[in-house]
Amino acid sequence: MIHKTAMTKDMRRFIQSIDDLLNRPSGTEGQGLLWGHPGLGKTTAVAYAVNQYDGIFVRALGCWTVTAMLGDLCRELGGKRLCRRSDMVEFIVAELSKPGTAPRPIFIDEADYCFRKFEMVDSLRDIYDLSKCPIIMIGMEDIARQIKTNERVARRITQWVEFKGLDLSDTDLVAAECCEVKLSSDLLEYLHKETGANIGRIIIGLTRIEKFAKANGLATITGAEWGSQPLYFDQPTFAGKGRRNS
Amino acid sequence: MHQSAWRSMRILKQWSVPGIVCTIPGANFNTVAKFVASLERHAMVEKIAGHVRGRVGEHQLYRLYPKIANDPTYPQVCGLCDQIISAKVCDPAVKERNKEEERQRGKETKTEARMAAAAASFAGPEISMSEIEAAEQDFYQTGKRAPLPPFNADDYPSTGWHVVPEQLKRRLGGANDAT
Numbered sequence: 020m021i022h023k024t025a026m027t028k029d030m031r032r033f034i035q036s037i038d039d040l041l042n043r044p045s046g047t048e049g050q051g052l053l054w055g056h057p058g059l060g061k062t063t064a065v066a067y068a069v070n071q072y073d074g075i076f077v078r079a080l081g082c083w084t085v086t087a088m089l090g091d092l093c094r095e096l097g098g099k100r101l102c103r104r105s106d107m108v109e110f111i112v113a114e115l116s117k118p119g120t121a122p123r124p125i126f127i128d129e130a131d132y133c134f135r136k137f138e139m140v141d142s143l144r145d146i147y148d149l150s151k152c153p154i155i156m157i158g159m160e161d162i163a164r165q166i167k168t169n170e171r172v173a174r175r176i177t178q179w180v181e182f183k184g185l186d187l188s189d190t191d192l193v194a195a196e197c198c199e200v201k202l203s204s205d206l207l208e209y210l211h212k213e214t215g216a217n218i219g220r221i222i223i224g225l226t227r228i229e230k231f232a233k234a235n236g237l238a239t240i241t242g243a244e245w246g247s248q249p250l251y252f253d254q255p256t257f258a259g260k261g262r263r264n265s
Numbered sequence: 266m267h268q269s270a271w272r273s274m275r276i277l278k279q280w281s282v283p284g285i286v287c288t289i290p291g292a293n294f295n296t297v298a299k300f301v302a303s304l305e306r307h308a309m310v311e312k313i314a315g316h317v318r319g320r321v322g323e324h325q326l327y328r329l330y331p332k333i334a335n336d337p338t339y340p341q342v343c344g345l346c347d348q349i350i351s352a353k354v355c356d357p358a359v360k361e362r363n364k365e366e367e368r369q370r371g372k373e374t375k376t377e378a379r380m381a382a383a384a385a386s387f388a389g390p391e392i393s394m395s396e397i398e399a400a401e402q403d404f405y406q407t408g409k410r411a412p413l414p415p416f417n418a419d420d421y422p423s424t425g426w427h428v429v430p431e432q433l434k435r436r437l438g439g440a441n442d443a444t
Contacts, residue, residue, distance in 0.1 A: 022283040022286040022294055023286075023287060024287050024290075062276060063277070063287060065276060066277055066288035067287070067289075069273075069276060070272060070290060076275070076276050226321050227321045
């Protein structure tokens with residue numbers, strides 16, 4: 020297997036949205052939102068983006084206050100938590116807008132907690148207004164619906180990215196980029212269907228298929244050659260129960 | 266590369282080596298694996314139980330120790346052994362040894378400094394070498410020690426906190442008078 024991040028549709032949209040936020044015209048709001056169901060590769064995508072853009076990553080907590088949030092941001096920027104909020108905002112802005120450095124995006128995971136207190140959103144707005152560094156909030160599938168109900172918050176978010184999971188063409192792309200043997204279209208369809216478009220499971224399935232193909236000296240593997248072998252290890256088998264029901 | 270790997274470890278919380286490699290653009294698997302191994306050697310990451318060896322496509326999961334995970338920059342020196350993290354063995358005895366050496370060095374430096382300070386502050390009566398030699402010759406010839414020079418308190422100025430009590434001065438003066 021080749022260990023690399025395949026540029027699927029979700030990934031491309033996410034990277035594009037960060038680029039758009041970084042190159043936004045002045046006067047445009049600099050907040051983005053990323054959401055999606057668990058297991059679709061959001062966190063991996065965020066880690067990739069943080070490394071690519073030298074971003075700052077913080078995780079929101081349920082007990083976060085504005086001071087706690089600013090303190091965490093200060094710590095991530097190599098400073099210490101200060102007593103006054105205004106001092107911390109000044110420190111963050113100074114660190115982010117150092118001369119000769121590219122703007123660094125700020126990623127906030129579990130951003131649902133930030134929208135509970137409007138003060139936090141205001142402080143974040145101050146930071147991106149003063150430092151020109153965009154802020155990308157990451158949340159669960161319900162976050163977008165919650166935000167859309169609040170006009171004041173929704174107006175500030177200019178990039179909405181939903182992780183929808185992999186479709187068949189994405190699965191094909193992942194197989195082509197990460198797998199060292201070629202998969203036939205019927206096996207790809209089988210893999211996509213069996214794994215429920217879950218990227219983690221697709222990778223495990225691809226690894227098994229690759230190993231099987233290499234062991235049998237196959238450069239291209241078809242569905243007939245693979246047969247009905249399990250693709251990953253935690254597939255539940257309810258044989259006893261199924262027989263009883265039928 | 267190490268900083269990127271460290272960032273990914275902090276973001277992903279539970280991770281495998283291939284998982285970390287995927288999140289770093291242009292990363293090398295061996296470099297990341299070596300980095301993880303060195304962190305594990307110095308007890309900065311721990312393995313998560315439940316991994317079954319030999320299962321294709323599944324990898325050993327790790328996590329950072331919570332105390333270290335808050336640090337935004339990757340550790341370069343091990344807190345247990347005081348060595349750089351690329352050191353092949355993490356031996357806490359090395360740290361103890363270093364500490365002891367440091368302590369000894371500090372002690373010696375302190376003692377030397379004290380002695381130098383004492384020598385600088387001490388201003389006793391001036392005795393010339395000829396007087397000392399004459400006293401030695403007397404001792405060899407007669408077998409009797411030369412009498413001590415009369416104590417004069419002004420020869421010992423009480424610099425700093427040390428002050429000779431008046432009673433002691435009187436006693437010393439009396440002894441000298443008796444001889």
